[in-house]
Amino acid sequence: MEEKAAPHPKGCVHLVGAGPGDPELLTLKAARLITSAEVVVYDNLVGKAILELIPATARRVYAGKEAGNHALPQDEINQLLVDLARQGLRVVRLKGGDPFIFGRGGEEMQALQAAGFCCEIVPGITAAAGAGASTGIPLTHREHAQTLVFATGHLKDDTVDLDWDALTRPNQTVVIYMGLGALDIICQQLIAHGLPAHTPAAVIHGATTPAQCAVYSSIAGLPAAVREAGLKPPALIMIGQVVGVGDARLQAASTPAMSGTQFA
Incomplete structure (x- = not known):
């Protein structure tokens, strides 16, 4: 029976719900994580005003999906999150609405857990x-x-x-x-x-x-x-x-x- 990889001491990705677009509808926890992130991987549906909260020093990675136009396939997004977690960075995966309501958050969580990294879910207003x-x-x-x-x-x-x-x-x-x-x-x-x-x-x-x-x-x-x-x-x-x-x-x-x- 194959053993699971041991959790990385630092690697943790926060799957953060950005809500429907109005930045005032962010949770306090979501806002805190966004403003302290070192890397933010964000979707197409994240409001522009919310993106302005990302620190200027943080790396931004666009992973948006529009009809017929995916910046990154889902498998590549999953692998990207694993790679960033492996580097021990403060990673925020920023998703429109709520990560677990048609946001593919479940798939990303599974990929991170399978690789031995922690994954925190921060709900958002769907x-x-x-x-x-x-x-x-x-x-x-x-x-x-x-x-x-x-x-x-x-x-x-x-x-x-x-x-x-x-x-x-x-x-x-x-x-x-x-x-x-x-x-x-x-x-x-x-x-x-x-x-x-x-x-x-x-x-x-x-x-x-x-x-x-x-x-x-x-x-x-x-x-x-x-x-x-x-x-x-x-x-x-x-x-x-x-x-x-x-x-x-x-x-x-x-x-x-x-x-x-x-x-x-």
Whole structure:
């Protein structure tokens, strides 16, 4: 039986959640680690104002992933973190939102642990929570949503073959990350699997940042509304009766014609 490598006396990587973009939503621990780091490996979704907290003396490594354009493949990111830990540096792996919610933090933690290095996880406000707060959409509500589901619209094999039956259950809120490129398919499949076409829905771009904007519609009308508004990633798809709770224009959630664009 192969023995695991002994932990390095110094090497430790902090997987830090940078939150949805607003630097004031960082945890105190996240801010402290960022400002004392010797190396920061950061993602595309980390807000510019948060990157400004990195010390001028620290080495910066961009490891962002955009649709069809990955600065570093995931295996190379994993190996980079191991190599930096081996050097005994103060390493921060800075990830948008929360490291363990569609951030591949679990894969990076496993790689570090397998190599014998410690890995500290620092949670961050996930994009769904930030988008809900900044738009007035409550993710849960006693009258409208007793269940909250997070799903990713971009699977490892580039498919969007989700558990459609689970996503169309009543009295729940569904938040889909990284799904804008497959929005037409997602909406079509949800309706085909029983979700009423007039179900309220929204797409929120750049939540909590100065670039934030949102499109509101029924699930049937959402793709056309998003195209008309010209929304681009990063964006979240929110689906459920709660979408109408925080916006007076959407209180009549049962009307299929519901649509609109709101800019923050």
